[in-house]
Amino acid sequence: MKNFLFSILFFVVCMLTAYLSNAQTRVDPAASDDDADIPSFIKNKPAKDAYLKAREDNINTIRGLPWTLPYNPRVKAINEMKIQEQKNALNRSFLVQSPSWVELGPSPIPNGQTQGVVNAVSGRTVCIAIHPTNPSMVYVGTANGGIYRTVDGGTNWTQIFDGGQSLSIGALAISPSNPSTLFVGTGEADLSADSYAGVGLYRIDNADVAPTLVGPINPLVTTGIANTSAFSARAISKILVDPANGNNIYVSTTSAQIGNPGGAPSGTIPIIALKGIYRSTNALSTLGSIAFTKLTVTATGSVAPDVTGNTNVTDMVMEPGNPDNITCWVYGFTSEGGIWHTTNASAITPTFTQTLAIAASIRGSLTIVQQGTGPSSVVLYAATGESASGTSCTTGSGAVRKSRDGGVTWSAKLQGGGGFCGGQCFYDLPIAVSPVDSLTLLLGGSALGTCSSIMKRSTDASATFIDKGNGLHADEHVIAFAPSDATIAYTGNDGGIFKSTTGGTTWNSINTAGFSATQFQSIAVHPTNTSLTIGGTQDNGTNAIKSDNSPFRVDFGDGGYAAIDQNGGAVNATIMYHTYFNQTNNLIGFASTILGETATEGSPSWKLYGCGGTANGITCSDATLFYAPLVLGPGSPVNNVYFGTNKLYRSVDTGIVMTVVSQTMATTISSIAISKQNDNVRIVGLSNGNVFATVTGVSPLIAVTPPIAAARAVGRVAIDPTNADVAYVT
Structure with a gap:
């Protein structure tokens, strides 16, 4: 390949991911057609935990995780951006040349994937803090969209955390003694495939009127290991504030995704913090x-020479009126899992006692209420990921337990609630008790199934539950009653934020103006009407911004790559493509439509090509990423279609027939680039960091990996649109 003249400028901004291995498909018995992630037409639905892990691997590929540097590169980039912004502010002539960005939305997606009825949705919402005396003032934390505030019960929303160094939020807590103070825990603690670590704690002063961010707060702490920080590369799962003194706070932490649990950058203490x-x-x-x-x-899991432990604490509650009494859930890996309780939290060295031992790798969440006085006045419930055996419904996982003595002793599994979280109890198991009635509970799960439900309600202390998930999106993460009005409750799930004014019996979407938490994976733009765009989103399908600037979800599932044919055409007769998830021996391919912005979900608007759909030459046994790359190359009257597994495929007829145009690679293709000038000029980046190319369109492709390249996944390859000899790799 003597005439290969690519000038490759290699910028190492992506550091690592694991490619999706050829996992065997197993059918999840708790899978439901109401699961917004997985299209209902999939015959062999993957187990949800494997599904979410696969999505994590692919997203890590794109984001270049985990990083192995002695500093957080995202924080470093943000600090450099702020310095540049300050310079720009002093140089107005330079600002004139800077692009002006305008938010397009969707805010919200009007036709969400919700149970029973169609409601507006947004992105994953994971924590809620409600003002102690004003049920209309609410703060909401999102997976990767920061924090939103409403002062009118959800009619309007204001983003108050855009200046934070991490928009991944795990916990919120209002100081009871000064409700204008809001504590923020960054890093999402849902232990899921794409729950990312944060940068520590923030305090927002005057959060209700004129928010001022103080942080990130991540000081060094004294442990058995020198230079250990409190929160580095971890997620904050809960914040408890002493009701009488806002100086006294308790913060629990878990693993998060800079790698799978415990696999944060380099995996050493320090750099990462003890949990x-x-x-x-x-x-x-x-x-x-x-x-x-x-x-x-618990000292279990201690990293020598430290003896303070290193375990995930997924939830905590504080006894009302007695801040010394704290109960927490430990997500253990051996015998330490379960519920722990202390009665001297403010002591120099508090003592915690395990009051309920649970098997390893079981997550739980807690809720507490005090009614009356005396030893039995403090009631706690625990939603757990245990097997549903011993309950009234035994399909899947999930159980509820109760304590009548403030967390000192616990019941056996209660009859109601069995199997509520189906096959993904590590991800979906919020619980909330009414602040005025210890018999009334709300219990969140994954999707409607044999025993599982998005939302259940009990009025008899978990003896029985009734499904109340109508109108809600799948995958519940948080439920909160308003402290001053038990008829009002809020809940957050993978479809955003919802509200009940009936104590949880009915729900309405409050994904309204200003709430923009949707997580996009891709974007494509029409060649002549630039208002028309489509993009794949996490758990909210493939969405369009139409030519009239209105948002609309055009297909279901977990959206990945998207593309629009660049030959033009009317907006209602344009060829568009997108991917769902991809899994070896189950589903590998993409969907296409000729209806442009008038497309609606499923068949007949969209036709699925590939393994799992209409056969077109893509092999089911190929190794593939969760979001397998799809791009278009030049071609008329239709663009050529390229798709990557561990092979590069090409189609000249909109995907009806796909032909292999490369050798079988050693690993999966993570990015594809085709020259706009010459369809024969092609580059692929692999999950192991290698780069291959051709300038003649022939197979096999030739290795052109830059000599300084690290053995990390290629995040993106690109070819200069005006010069086919110049390529870029990240």
């Missing part, structure tokens, strides 16, 4: 002076 519970007694101080102490819940 567990941290306490501060000066949380209202200036940024540089706020200190934390690591508490010992």
Whole structure:
């Protein structure tokens, strides 16, 4: 390949991912047609935990995770951006040349994938904090969209955290003694495929009127290991604030995705922090002076020479009126899993006792209420990911337990609620008890199935539950009653934020103006009407912004890559493509439509080509990424279609027939680029960091990996649209 003249400029911005291995498909018995992730036409639905893990691997590929540098590269980039913004502000002539960005939406998606009725949706919502005396003032944290505030019960929303160094949120807590103070835990603690680590804690002063961000707060702490920080590369799962003194706060942490649980950058302490519970007694101080102490819940999992433990604490509750009494859930890997309780949380060295032992790798969540006085007045419930055996419904997983003595002793599994979270209890198991009635519970799960439900309600202390998921999106993450009005409740799931004014018996979407939490995976633009765009989203299908600038979901499932034929055509007669998820021996391919922006979900608007759909030459046994890359190359009257597994495929007839145009690669293709000038000029990047190319359109492709390339997944390859000799690789 003597005449190959590519000038490759290699920027190492992506550091690592694992490619999706050829996992065997198993059918999930709790799978439901109401699961917004997985299209209903899939015959062999993958187990949801494997599905989410596969999605994580692919997203990590794109984001270049985990990083192995001695610093957080995202934080470094944000700091450099702020310096550049300051320089720009002083140089107005330069600002004139800068692009002006306008948000297009969707805000919200009007036709969400919701149970029973069609409601507006947005993106994954994971935590909620409601003002103690004003049920219309609510703060909402999202998976990767920051924090939103409403002062009118959800009619309008304001983003208040755009200046944060991480928009991945795990916990919110209002200071009861000063409700204008909001504590924010960054890093999503859902232990899911794409729950990302944060940068520590923030305090927002005057959060209700004029928010001022203080943070990130991530001080060094004294442990058995020198230079250990409190929150580096972790997610914050819960924040508890002493109701009488906002200086005293407790913060619990878990693993998060800079790698799978426990696999954060380089996997060493320090760089990453020890997991567990941290306490501060000066949380209202200036940024540089706020200190934390690591508490010992259980010494299990300690990293020598430290003895304070290193385990995921997924939830905590504080006894009303007694901040010394704290109960927490430990997601254990051996015998430490289950519920732990302390009665001296403010002591120099608090003592925690395990009050309920649970098998390894079982997640749980807690809720608490006090009614009356005396030893039995403090009631707790635990939603757990245990087997449903012993309950009234035994398909899938999920159970509810109860404590009548403040968390000291626990019941056996209660009859109601069995199997509520189906096959993904590590991800969907929020629970909330009414602040005025210890018999009334709301229980969140995955999707409607034999025993599972998006939302269940009990009025008899979990003896029985009734499905109340109508109108909600699948995958519940948080439920909260308004402290001052038990008829009002809010819930967050993979479709955004919803509200009940009937104590949880009915639900309405409040994904309204200003709430923009949808997580896009891709975007494509019409060649002549640039208002028309489509893009794939996490758990919310493939969405369009139409030529009249209105948003609309045009297909279901978990959207991946999207493309629009660049030969033009009327907006209602344009060829468009998108991918769902991809899995070896189950589903590998893409869908296409000729209806442009008038397409609606499923058949006949969209036709699926490939393994699992209409056969077109794509082999079911190929190794593939979860979001397998799809791009278009030049061609008339239709663009050529390219699709990547561990082979490069090409079609000249909109995907009806796909032909292999490369050798079988050693691993999966993570990115494809085709020259706009010459369809024979093609580059592919692989999940192992290698790069292959051809300038003649022949197979096999030739290795052109830059000599300085690391053995990391290629995030993106691109060819200069005006010069086919120039290519870029990230």
